[in-house]
Amino acid sequence: MGIEGASLFIGVDLGGTKIASALVDADMRMIDRVRVATRPEEGPSAVIGRMLDTVQDLTLRNGCGVGEVRALGIGCPGPLDPKTGIVLDAPNLMWKDVSLAAPMAEATGRPVYLENDANVAALAENRLGAGRGARNMMYITVSTGIGSGLILGSKLYVGAAGSAGELGHVTMVADGPLCGCGNRGCLESLASGTAIARRARETAVRPGGEGILKAACGDINAIDASLVASAAAAGDAAAAAILRDAFEYLGIAVANVVNLLNLDMVVIGGGVARVGDVLFDTVRRLVKLRSFACLARDVLIVPASLGADAGALGAACYAAERLAREERDAGCDPSICHDLEGPE
Amino acid sequence: MGIEGASLFIGVDLGGTKIASALVDADMRMIDRVRVATRPEEGPSAVIGRMLDTVQDLTLRNGCGVGEVRALGIGCPGPLDPKTGIVLDAPNLMWKDVSLAAPMAEATGRPVYLENDANVAALAENRLGAGRGARNMMYITVSTGIGSGLILGSKLYVGAAGSAGELGHVTMVADGPLCGCGNRGCLESLASGTAIARRARETAVRPGGEGILKAACGDINAIDASLVASAAAAGDAAAAAILRDAFEYLGIAVANVVNLLNLDMVVIGGGVARVGDVLFDTVRRLVKLRSFACLARDVLIVPASLGADAGALGAACYAAERLAREERDAGCDPSICHDLEGPE
Numbered sequence: 001m002g003i004e005g006a007s008l009f010i011g012v013d014l015g016g017t018k019i020a021s022a023l024v025d026a027d028m029r030m031i032d033r034v035r036v037a038t039r040p041e042e043g044p045s046a047v048i049g050r051m052l053d054t055v056q057d058l059t060l061r062n063g064c065g066v067g068e069v070r071a072l073g074i075g076c077p078g079p080l081d082p083k084t085g086i087v088l089d090a091p092n093l094m095w096k097d098v099s100l101a102a103p104m105a106e107a108t109g110r111p112v113y114l115e116n117d118a119n120v121a122a123l124a125e126n127r128l129g130a131g132r133g134a135r136n137m138m139y140i141t142v143s144t145g146i147g148s149g150l151i152l153g154s155k156l157y158v159g160a161a162g163s164a165g166e167l168g169h170v171t172m173v174a175d176g177p178l179c180g181c182g183n184r185g186c187l188e189s190l191a192s193g194t195a196i197a198r199r200a201r202e203t204a205v206r207p208g209g210e211g212i213l214k215a216a217c218g219d220i221n222a223i224d225a226s227l228v229a230s231a232a233a234a235g236d237a238a239a240a241a242i243l244r245d246a247f248e249y250l251g252i253a254v255a256n257v258v259n260l261l262n263l264d265m266v267v268i269g270g271g272v273a274r275v276g277d278v279l280f281d282t283v284r285r286l287v288k289l290r291s292f293a294c295l296a297r298d299v300l301i302v303p304a305s306l307g308a309d310a311g312a313l314g315a316a317c318y319a320a321e322r323l324a325r326e327e328r329d330a331g332c333d334p335s336i337c338h339d340l341e342g343p344e
Numbered sequence: 345m346g347i348e349g350a351s352l353f354i355g356v357d358l359g360g361t362k363i364a365s366a367l368v369d370a371d372m373r374m375i376d377r378v379r380v381a382t383r384p385e386e387g388p389s390a391v392i393g394r395m396l397d398t399v400q401d402l403t404l405r406n407g408c409g410v411g412e413v414r415a416l417g418i419g420c421p422g423p424l425d426p427k428t429g430i431v432l433d434a435p436n437l438m439w440k441d442v443s444l445a446a447p448m449a450e451a452t453g454r455p456v457y458l459e460n461d462a463n464v465a466a467l468a469e470n471r472l473g474a475g476r477g478a479r480n481m482m483y484i485t486v487s488t489g490i491g492s493g494l495i496l497g498s499k500l501y502v503g504a505a506g507s508a509g510e511l512g513h514v515t516m517v518a519d520g521p522l523c524g525c526g527n528r529g530c531l532e533s534l535a536s537g538t539a540i541a542r543r544a545r546e547t548a549v550r551p552g553g554e555g556i557l558k559a560a561c562g563d564i565n566a567i568d569a570s571l572v573a574s575a576a577a578a579g580d581a582a583a584a585a586i587l588r589d590a591f592e593y594l595g596i597a598v599a600n601v602v603n604l605l606n607l608d609m610v611v612i613g614g615g616v617a618r619v620g621d622v623l624f625d626t627v628r629r630l631v632k633l634r635s636f637a638c639l640a641r642d643v644l645i646v647p648a649s650l651g652a653d654a655g656a657l658g659a660a661c662y663a664a665e666r667l668a669r670e671e672r673d674a675g676c677d678p679s680i681c682h683d684l685e686g687p688e
Contacts, residue, residue, distance in 0.1 A: 079638055088638075136504050150604075152496060159606025160480050160642045170600035171634050174517075174592075183634050248518075256514035260494075260601065262503025290515050290527050294423055294432075298504045 008069045009320050010058060012051055013117065013311025014076045014100075016040060016092030019047075021054035022312035023062060023069075028128055028320065032062050033312065040093045047093065048100065052107050071111040073319030074100060075120035075311045082162050085114045113322045115156075117311055118165055121304075122149025123156050123321075124314030125267045130305040134265035138257055139304065140167060141270035142250065142279075145180075146188045152261070156318070167257070168192070172249050187253045191246040193225035193272045199242050200228045211236035229275040247279050251286025258291040258299050269304025276303070352413045353664050354402060356395055357461065357655025358420045358444075360384060360436030363391075365398035366656035367406060367413075372472055372664065376406050377656065384437045391437070392444065396451050415455040417663030418444060419464035419655045426506050429458045457666045459500075462509055464658030465650075466493025467500050469611045471661050474649040478609035482601055483648065484511060485614035486594065486623075489524075490532045496605070500662070511601070512536070516593050531597045535590040537569035537616045543586050544572045555580035573619040584622075591623050595630025602635040602643050613648025620647070 007026035012019065019038050023031045034054045038047055051074075059066050077090040085101020087093070105112040122139035125131040131139065137151040146168030150157040158164050168188035169181050176185020177195070189195055200223045203209040204216065215231040216222040231239035254266055266283075273279055280301060288296050306313060351370035356363065363382050367375045378398045382391055395418075403410050421434040429445020431437070449456040466483035469475040475483065481495040490512030494501040502508050512532035513525050520529025521539070533539055544567045547553040548560065559575040560566040575583035598610055610627075617623055624645060632640050650657060 079636075148604075152501065157496065157605075159639075160608040161606055161638065163636070163639055163642075164604065164606040166603040166636060166639070169603050169636060171596050174596060181636065252515050252518060256600070257604065259510040259513050260508065260604075261501075262505055262508035264504040292423075292507070292510060292513060292525065294505065295507055295510070298507075 008064060009316040010055055010069050010072045011120070011312040011314065011316030011319065012054065012072065012074045013120075013315055014038065014047075014051065014074060014093070015117070015311070016077070016090075019051055019054055020308065020312045021051070021058055022309065022316055023058040024313065024316045026320070028313065028317055030309065030313065032058055033309065034058055038093070040095070044093075044095060044098045044100075048103055051104065055108060066108050066110060069108070069110055071113065071319040071323040072104060072108060073120065073315035073317070073322075074104065074112065074114045075117040075315040075318070076100065076114060078116040079163050080114055080116060082113070082115050082158070085112065087114070111319070111323060111326075113319045115315070115318050116147075116149070116158075116162070116165070118147035119149040119156055119158060120314030120318045121269070121306075121310040122151055122165075122267075122314070123317045124306055124310045125269070125304050126151045126154075127317050128306065128313060129267070129310065130302045131265050131267045134263075134267075134300075136261060136263045137265040137267060138167070138254075138261070138263055139267045139269070140250075140254070141304075142192060142268065142272040143270035144192060144194050146192050146250075146270075150261075156321075167253060170253060170256070172253060187249060190249040191253075193270075196225040196228050196242060196246050196272070197223055199246075200225075200239065203238050203242060208238050212239050215239075225272050226274075229278070232278065243275070243278055244282060247282035248286055250279070251283040252290060254283050254301065255287045255290035255296075258287055258295050262295050263299050266299060266301045267304050268301070269307070269310060273303060352408060353660040354399055354413050354416045355464070355656040355658065355660030355663065356398065356416065356418045357464075357659055358382065358391070358395065358418055358437070359461070359655070360421070360434075363395055363398055364652065364656045365395070365402055366653065366660055367402040368657065368660045370664070372657065372661055374653065374657065376402055377653065378402055382437070384439070388437075388439055388442045388444075392447055395448065399452060410452050410454060413452070413454055415457065415663040415667040416448060416452060417464065417659035417661070417666075418448065418456065418458045419461040419659040419662070420444065420458060422460040422462075423507050424458055424460060426457070426459050426502070429456065431458070455663070455667060455670075457663045459659070459662050460493070460502075460506070460509070461655055462491035463493040463500055463502060464662045465613070465648075465654040466495055466509075466611075466658070467661050467665075468650055468654045468658030469613070469648050470495045470498075472650065472657060473611070473654065474646045475609050475611040478607075478611075478644075480605060480607045481609040481611060482511070482598075482605070482607055483611045483613065484594075484598070485648075486536060486612060486616040487614035488536060488538050490536050490594075490614075494605075500665075511597060514597060514600070516597060531593060534593040535597075537614075540569040540572050540586060540590050540616070541567055543590075544569075544583065547582050547586060552582050556583055559583075569616050570618075573622070576622065587619070587622055588626060591626035592630055594623070595627040596634060598627050598645065599631045599634035599640075602631055602639050606639050607643050610643060610645045611648050612645070613651075613654060617647060 101112040148165045148167035173185035177189040179186035179189035204213040445456040492511035517529035521533040523530035523533035548557040
């Protein structure tokens, strides 16, 4: 395999339905990937066991030992504490206050670093993907929910306690739809795949919604964002209006961030972004309409390029960068050493 | 005076109506201040001449020469280019593409650094004022307009081209009132002193607005934000409702930034913020209501403490920090040396 003596990293993308792990070299080139079901109903120990299985698979079948892996990174739904490696509250995993980095480090004997899944995906798109070269960039994932991560001054920006980037929960309409977070009118309640599907189901049973219902073969429960996109592409006006409204809210949210942060790039991924032009054209139009002209001119708005690998690759990048920083800072004031991710 | 041989800096706050300049020592302690009218109608050369007069006044009357001033900073309405020292477009000054740093540097023989007025005020509040010690902070000024500056990772964050911090122009209501920037529903069109006064004038001529009209002695043109605040404090329900609506929009905008950037402090200044509790209580309530609980817990929302000195002090801080950075970076790659203000 030619990886003997190489400097290797492993990234693990822990989601509610799947665990995706990647073995990469020091240049973050993918050597191998593996994917298994998460099955969170079996509890944290079983899930951690399956994460460790992916690590063993990746090393064994590529002819290296875990000892040759310099560090492991884990991308995980937040909120979490990157300093202690504890997952504070991950509803998709049914986890509360689960220590994740420590048992992984104990079992592998390697340093393990934990970070939010949208943050590590942002890092991957910035270092390896569509956002390469951007100094100030936002990565947005639009799927069942909406998440985001910020790269500011070429570094992952995580804020005061590591929780920055909650673009899905900025208020767009003060008295808008109730959001899963308890607030009203969040971007996620207006522009996520879940929001698009909900509005389409409401529309399907009203006059004008016949096309959507027909596309779902009369089964209202079969309506999801991808079906709405297909119906819109096939010319259904109601489906097109639902998409347009959702993407206009996304566009206003992006325009606001552009006005606030003067970004040079916005990278958008996630299942809903696969609809392509209808999303990107709408977002670009709203940014042109609502951001300052000089700020709108500075920013490129592009699709993510790493697809389903972003999480695992980003976790590996994160581990490599944390390790490099810790090695560089060795011997310095520990109160600074632990504050690794904010811009300085 | 005891400042002989001291390390001195001068900060100049250039506004549409006044030029406020401050002489400070190396610890940014105010030694002396001077204030003159701007009179922009006399053209850029005359304004620059008056800025130079303030510099001469400050040095002469404190017994030092301009040569003893290590550097000068200028805070100025934007957009501007901090690298070339050119003011690109300042409607209050009626300036377009005016070179400001170069003639000031030529006349004084000292290094001159230019930055946006809200940005230098943010720096002053972070280094010397209410935001002291905050690592990730937003400064907001609410007066006739709404401006803001960001300190991220303890550094002034200015974005890709130096124009970050346009909080006044984030869209709060997609089909809201027309804003001076040409967009609709900007925060500035809903929560600035100008917006408060406009709504009060509309209300004053309708049933229920009698109290506001009476407070203005029947003169609708006498209605400004401070009169609305007085009427509200005196118990007028219509005035109180106007303030509440405005500050709720401000609160939603702050909640959104808190969700996005996980700040540890928000410092609010400007003329309108002098109304005090009614503004701060409303903003705090909205942040508690609309930000994630863990993010709302992390952030302190406090009044600015430097008042009218923030601009001049901030310009002096900015000059001292740019000079220190340039001296430190001397000899390094010039493409990096010029990129001084973003987090790294």
